[in-house]
Amino acid sequence: MKDDTTIRGAVHTDLQHDSAIKHATGSATYTDDIAEPVGTLHAYLGVSTETHARIHNMDLSAVCATPGVVGVLTADDIPGHNDISPTGREDEPVFPTEKVEFNGQPLFAVIAETRDAARRAAELAEIDYERLPHALDPIAAQEAGYPHVTDPLTLQRGEAGPALEAAPHRISARMSVGGQDHMYLEGHIAFAIPGEDDDVAVHCSTQHPSEAQHMVAHVLGVPSNAVAVNVRRMGGGFGGKESQMNLFCAVAAIAAKKWNRAVKIRPDRDQDMTATGKRHDFVIDYDVGFDDEGRIQAVDGQFAARCGFSSDLSGPVTDRALFHADNAYFYPNVRLESHPMKTNTVSNTAFRGFGGPQGVIAAERIIEEIAYALGKDTLEIRKANFYGPDGRDLTPYHQKIEDNIIARLVEELETSADYQARRRAVLDHNALGGIIRRGIALTPVKFGISFTATWYNQAGALVHIYNDGSIHLNHGGTEMGQGLNTKVAQVVADTFQVDFDRIKITRTTTEKVPNTSATAASSGSDLNGMAALDAAEQIKARLIDFAVERWQAEPDDIRFLPNRVEIRDEVITFNDFIKQAYMARVHLSAAGFYKTPKIHWDRASGKGRPFYYYAYGAACSEVEIDTLTGEYRVLRTDILHDVGRSLNPVIDKGQVEGAFIQGMGWLTTEELWWDDAGRLRTHAPSTYKIPLASDRPRIFNVNLADWSENREMTIKRSKAVGEPPFMLGISVFEALSMAVASVADYRECPRLDAPATPECVLMAVERLKAGRAA
Known part of the structure; x- marks a missing residue:
C-alpha cells in the first residue's frame, strides 16, 4: 500500500534517471529514431583533402551524375548568409568559396535518395588546389606569424615581474597539454522538415537549440520565428554539441527548403571526428x-x-x-x-x-x-x-x-x-x-x-497543470544523459508536493521556451531548476488565492501535503483540488524565468x-x-x-x-x-x-x-x-x-x-x- 506521508521524487533524495530504463532497453528515442516521412533525402559532406590551399576549380559533375543523387549544395546555394560563427565574427563559412583552411573542411554537401549514395558520391569530386604553407600547433603558428583568432586576455594583480626577481627560488618551464575528442556515443545529426512559407522544423542533437535556430535562420535569410529546433535527448554532448551542430542543422535546412523534402544528415564517425572541433x-x-x-x-x-x-x-x-x-x-x-x-x-x-x-x-x-x-x-x-x-x-x-x-x-x-x-x-x-x-x-x-558571458546566465521554463491533475514541464535545458530533466522535474514535484510520476517532461523546443542558453557551464540545473521553480510558484500562489476565497480561509490555513491539499481541517486530493480550481477558472499555466544575480565582468x-x-x-x-x-x-x-x-x-x-x-x-x-x-x-x-x-x-x-x-x-x-x-x-x-x-x-x-x-x-x-x- 502506498505511503501517503511522503512523495516519490522529492528533492535531496535518490531517484533513478527518468530515462534510465529506456537507455538500457534501447527504447529511448533519439533524432535518428524519428520516423522519416515518405521522400526523405539524405545529405553527406564532401570535404577538403588539403590542409591549407586556394580553390582554383571544383568539378562536381561526377558527383551529380551518380545514381540516386538529387543535387549538390555549395556556397552558391545559401540563400542567406554564408556564416555559422557562434560569436558573430563572420569567420566560419558553411562552405568556403576561395580557400580551405584545414584538412577535412566541408566544401559541399551531396543530397541523395539514400545516405549510402550521398556518401559514395561525395568522394567523386575533382578539385584543383593551390597548396599554401600551414601551421598545425600554437607554437608553429606563432613562429609563422599567424594571428590570434580572437582578442587575448590578460589577468594581473600585484607586480609579478619584481616579485619574481625578488623570490628566494624561481623556476620557469614549458608544459604541453593535449586536446580531447568528445567521443559521444551519438554523433552529430540533424533532420529538417520543410513547412509552409519560410517555416522549417529541425530535429537535432544540440546542446544549444536557440543558437541552432538563429544559425539556420541566418543562413536561410529568414527571421528566427520561422525556425523551430527540437531536442528530445542526446547520446552525450560534453560541449561538442554546443556550437558544432550549427553546420549540420544549416545543411539539412537549406536542402529541405531547396527541394521541399525532409532531409537528414548524419556523418560517420570518421567524418564526425575530422570535421568537428575538440578540446583545445x-x-x-x-x-x-x-x-x-x-x-x-x-x-x-x-x-x-x-x-x-x-x-x-x-x-x-x-x-x-x-x-x-x-x-x-x-x-x-x-x-x-x-x-x-x-x-x-x-x-x-x-x-x-x-x-x-x-x-x-x-x-x-x-x-x-x-x-x-x-x-x-x-x-x-x-x-x-x-x-x-x-x-x-x-x-x-x-x-x-x-x-x-x-x-x-x-x-x-x-x-x-x-x-x-x-x-x-x-x-x-x-x-x-x-x-x-x-x-x-x-x-x-x-x-x-x-x-x-554574463547574458547566458538566464533561463526560462513552462509549467502546465491539466484539469486532471497531471503536470507538463518544459524548460530551456537539454538532456544529454546527465539527468537534468529528472532534477528539474523533482523541483516541480517538490513544489506541489506530488509524486514525480505525475510530471511529463517534454522535449526541448524553441517553440515553447525562447532565447535559451546552452546547456553548458555546469549551469543546467542552476538555471532551469530556478526557472521551473518560478513557474511552479506562480501557479501555487494562484491556487492558494483560490483556496483562500473558496474556503474563506487564511493563506496559513492552506498546506500542500503529499498528493493532497489541507485547508483548515479539510483534506482533499490534489486531483480534486485542481479540478475545482479549473472549474473556478484559475489559470493553471505559467512561464518561469531566472537570471543569476550578483555576477558582473569587465x-x-x-x-x-x-x-x-x-x-x-x-x-x-x-x-x-x-x-x-x-x-x-x-x-x-x-x-x-x-x-x-x-x-x-x-x-x-x-x-x-x-x-x-x-x-x-x-x-x-x-x-x-x-x-x-x-x-x-x-x-x-x-x-x-x-x-x-x-x-x-x-x-x-x-x-x-x-x-x-x-x-x-x-x-x-x-x-x-x-x-x-x-x-x-x-x-x-x-x-x-x-x-x-x-x-x-x-x-x-x-x-x-x-x-x-x-x-x-x-x-x-x-x-x-x-x-x-x-
Whole structure:
C-alpha cells in the first residue's frame, strides 16, 4: 500500500534517471529514431583533402551524375548568409568559396535518395588546389606569424615581474597539454522538415537549440520565428554539441527548403571526428617564484592554444583557462596571458570544463615543481598555498573567495583515504628499486560556476497543470544523459508536493521556451531548476488565492501535503483540488524565468565577479608503472566532492564518477595526432583510445560532502556537478609523475606532458635515468 506521508521524487533524495530504463532497453528515442516521412533525402559532406590551399576549380559533375543523387549544395546555394560563427565574427563559412583552411573542411554537401549514395558520391569530386604553407600547433603558428583568432586576455594583480626577481627560488618551464575528442556515443545529426512559407522544423542533437535556430535562420535569410529546433535527448554532448551542430542543422535546412523534402544528415564517425572541433591543446609557459617553505610569491603564465581556423568559442575557452590557472591557490603577485592562436586545423570548441582543466593542470604543475625543488610532499605544498583568510582570498581576476571549504575537504579526504600511511608505503616500495614503481597524489579543485558571458546566465521554463491533475514541464535545458530533466522535474514535484510520476517532461523546443542558453557551464540545473521553480510558484500562489476565497480561509490555513491539499481541517486530493480550481477558472499555466544575480565582468580591465559561487572537490589516486614499458594502472582512487545540498545524490555521484574517468582519459590515453600533412590520424575508435571499464581504478571510492550547503540562493542550495569533478582526474596524472620521479630519487620534476601515454611515461623514465647516470 502506498505511503501517503511522503512523495516519490522529492528533492535531496535518490531517484533513478527518468530515462534510465529506456537507455538500457534501447527504447529511448533519439533524432535518428524519428520516423522519416515518405521522400526523405539524405545529405553527406564532401570535404577538403588539403590542409591549407586556394580553390582554383571544383568539378562536381561526377558527383551529380551518380545514381540516386538529387543535387549538390555549395556556397552558391545559401540563400542567406554564408556564416555559422557562434560569436558573430563572420569567420566560419558553411562552405568556403576561395580557400580551405584545414584538412577535412566541408566544401559541399551531396543530397541523395539514400545516405549510402550521398556518401559514395561525395568522394567523386575533382578539385584543383593551390597548396599554401600551414601551421598545425600554437607554437608553429606563432613562429609563422599567424594571428590570434580572437582578442587575448590578460589577468594581473600585484607586480609579478619584481616579485619574481625578488623570490628566494624561481623556476620557469614549458608544459604541453593535449586536446580531447568528445567521443559521444551519438554523433552529430540533424533532420529538417520543410513547412509552409519560410517555416522549417529541425530535429537535432544540440546542446544549444536557440543558437541552432538563429544559425539556420541566418543562413536561410529568414527571421528566427520561422525556425523551430527540437531536442528530445542526446547520446552525450560534453560541449561538442554546443556550437558544432550549427553546420549540420544549416545543411539539412537549406536542402529541405531547396527541394521541399525532409532531409537528414548524419556523418560517420570518421567524418564526425575530422570535421568537428575538440578540446583545445595548450602550450603553457610558466614562471614561478617561491620561498623556502614553498609558498608562492609570484606567477607569470603564458597560455598558447591551438584554436583552429576560426574563432568558434576559443575566446571564452582561453579566457576561462586563465580564470582557473590559480585552481585552489593564492598567488600574491600574478600575470596571466592568453594566446588564442589560429591554426590550420578544425576549429576547437567547448569541452567539459571549457578551458578550466587546462588552467588547473598548470597550477598543479607549478605546485609539483616547487615540491620537487624543495624535497617536500606535494600535498604539503598544496596546503601551504591554499586560499585562506588574512588577505589570501583574492583571485587574479579580483573576485573575493567567500565560500572557501577546500581545506576542510582535503583534510577529510586525507584522513578517509589514509593518505599519509599509504604515501609512506609507496616510498618504502619504491626504495626497494624494483621495476614496478608506485605513486600517490591528492589534488584539489576549485571551480567557478556561471557563464563568463554574463547574458547566458538566464533561463526560462513552462509549467502546465491539466484539469486532471497531471503536470507538463518544459524548460530551456537539454538532456544529454546527465539527468537534468529528472532534477528539474523533482523541483516541480517538490513544489506541489506530488509524486514525480505525475510530471511529463517534454522535449526541448524553441517553440515553447525562447532565447535559451546552452546547456553548458555546469549551469543546467542552476538555471532551469530556478526557472521551473518560478513557474511552479506562480501557479501555487494562484491556487492558494483560490483556496483562500473558496474556503474563506487564511493563506496559513492552506498546506500542500503529499498528493493532497489541507485547508483548515479539510483534506482533499490534489486531483480534486485542481479540478475545482479549473472549474473556478484559475489559470493553471505559467512561464518561469531566472537570471543569476550578483555576477558582473569587465574583460577590458580583467576585473569583476564572473562566478556566482565555487564548487570544490578533492581526489586521491594511487598508481603503479612498469619502468620497462611505461604501462601503468590505477590501483585506487578516493574522491570527496562538493555539490552543496544535492538535488539527487545518486545522479550527482554518477556525474562525479563519469567526470573523473573522462578527465583521467584526457590526461592518460586520449591522444590526438596530426601528421605533417595536417591530416588527423586519430579519427576513429580504432585509433583513439578512450578509457575502458578495465582502466578504472581497481578500488574506487566516491563520496559527496553531505555537510556542504551552498551559501548562495541556488536551487535548493545545491551546487553544479557537471564540470568541476572532471579536474579530479589530475590526481592520476600527478601520481604517475611521482612514480616516474622515483627513478631519480624524487630530486627532479619529471615534467610529463599530457596525455601521459605509456610511451610518454617510458620516455620520462629513461630521461631521468640518463640524467641520474650523468
